[in-house]
Amino acid sequence: MKIGIIGATGYGGADLLRLLWQHPKVSEIITYTSSQQDLHIHESYPHLISIYEQKLEELNADKIAEDVDVVFLATPPGVSSELSATLARSGAQVIDLSGDLRLANPAIYEAWYKRRSAPVELLNKAVYGLTELNRDQIRQAKIISNPGCYPTATLLGLAPLIKAQLVEPESIIIDAKSGTSGAGRSPSLMTHFSEMNENFKAYQVNTHKHVPEIEQVLHSWNEQIDTVTFQPHLVPMVRGIMATIYAKSTKPLTEDYLRKLYQTSYQEDRFVRIRPSGLYPATKEVYGSNFCDIGITYDERTGRITIVSVIDNVVKGASGQAIQNWNVMNGWDESTGLNVAPTYP
Ligand SMILES: NC(=O)C1=CN([C@@H]2O[C@H](COP(=O)(O)OP(=O)(O)OC[C@H]3O[C@@H](n4cnc5c(N)ncnc54)[C@H](OP(=O)(O)O)[C@@H]3O)[C@@H](O)[C@H]2O)C=CC1
Numbered sequence: 001m002k003i004g005i006i007g008a009t010g011y012g013g014a015d016l017l018r019l020l021w022q023h024p025k026v027s028e029i030i031t032y033t034s035s036q037q038d039l040h041i042h043e044s045y046p047h048l049i050s051i052y053e054q055k056l057e058e059l060n061a062d063k064i065a066e067d068v069d070v071v072f073l074a075t076p077p078g079v080s081s082e083l084s085a086t087l088a089r090s091g092a093q094v095i096d097l098s099g100d101l102r103l104a105n106p107a108i109y110e111a112w113y114k115r116r117s118a119p120v121e122l123l124n125k126a127v128y129g130l131t132e133l134n135r136d137q138i139r140q141a142k143i144i145s146n147p148g149c150y151p152t153a154t155l156l157g158l159a160p161l162i163k164a165q166l167v168e169p170e171s172i173i174i175d176a177k178s179g180t181s182g183a184g185r186s187p188s189l190m191t192h193f194s195e196m197n198e199n200f201k202a203y204q205v206n207t208h209k210h211v212p213e214i215e216q217v218l219h220s221w222n223e224q225i226d227t228v229t230f231q232p233h234l235v236p237m238v239r240g241i242m243a244t245i246y247a248k249s250t251k252p253l254t255e256d257y258l259r260k261l262y263q264t265s266y267q268e269d270r271f272v273r274i275r276p277s278g279l280y281p282a283t284k285e286v287y288g289s290n291f292c293d294i295g296i297t298y299d300e301r302t303g304r305i306t307i308v309s310v311i312d313n314v315v316k317g318a319s320g321q322a323i324q325n326w327n328v329m330n331g332w333d334e335s336t337g338l339n340v341a342p343t344y345p
């Protein structure tokens with residue numbers, strides 16, 4: 001298939017290029033830019049020399065739609081709400097890595113993103129691509145809205161518990177930490193080396209745009225869940241997200257029961273790995289890979305469950321899950337092109 005990547009010069013786009021290099025269904029990749037038409041992709045990313053050396057192409061949605069079979073959008077908010085309808089009209093598959101098409105209710109999008117929502121008709125066509133939980137819909141989809149990085153770690157960490165109605169609906173607290181690549185390639189005060197190195201900070205307290213995304217999905221699994229507390233932090237590393245999740249159980253449990261629930265829930269899922277008792281995953285253990293690793297325990301003293309869920313934000317949180325969804329859309333083995341072991345140390 002011919003692939004188009006819009007936003008190829010960003011971190012999500014670069015990681016799509018890395019992973020698609022060894023995807024057997026790819027015949028050609030066209031990389032588009034909105035601002036760097038004079039550049040070749042390897043001039044922006046020297047690590048791609050001799051792998052990809054094509055010129056960046058001008059962004060023109062009508063033309064892109066004619067030229068490729070699938071378009072990945074790894075672009076800032078506002079871009080895919082403008083382009084996706086035109087792209088999809090042509091018959092191309094569309095996979096959006098941004099948050100533009102994730103929230104079903106335009107008013108909620110506008111309240112949290114502080115910008116205009118995509119039209120409702122487009123939102124209705126987009127399928128939420130949390131692959132492990134939504135395969136049947138993804139198989140039928142033409143437009144995928146790829147989940148956010150924090151929601152991916154959080155929702156995979158919570159799904160078995162919520163579906164089994166094992167947590168008090170008002171009790172969920174998600175304490176999450178991310179590396180700086182989550183903020184994209186453009187430098188900012190927040191990710192500036194001197195600001196971030198040897199530092200650890202909370203940001204967007206109670207206002208992060210992933211709050212409504214997490215709540216929307218949890219509510220669809222259990223109507224009693226309306227709100228969660230979600231708090232992101234920035235830590236001085238490049239890749240990785242850890243979501244440590246706390247919730248009060250609805251009844252006394254054992255850790256053994258919980259572990260069996262998770263193992264059974266994810267037994268068919270190549271990319272979710274459950275840690276044995278007493279072991280909790282670290283971000284380095286999924287670095288560069290499409291895995292989501294989960295550790296779980298139960299505190300009999302407090303009646304609380306603790307879940308530790310880690311992903312590589314750029315892979316399972318963006319490019320890897322996007323390719324996983326593309327595989328499912330086309331009926332290919334879900335792990336095609338994604339059998340990359342974590343880089344360690
Ligand atoms: N980084 C991460 O870990 C994750 C990111 N995401 C989401 O994926 C998307 C991409 O993220 P990321 O790669 O980190 O971001 P970057 O900032 O690194 O890259 C975004 C790219 O979008 C392109 N772009 C900017 N403005 C426009 C425009 N108006 N029209 C078309 N293209 C434009 C730019 O390329 P050019 O100027 O060449 O056009 C740029 O290279 C974002 O929505 C982000 O929130 C989701 C999950 C995880």
Ligand SMILES: CC(=O)N[C@@H](CCC(=O)OP(=O)(O)O)C(=O)O
Pocket residue numbers: 077097098099147148149150178179180181182183184209210232234
């Ligand atoms: C460290 C850092 O800044 N992380 C980003 C994660 C963004 C992301 O994944 O955003 P989308 O929902 O647009 O896909 C943030 O908190 O905004």
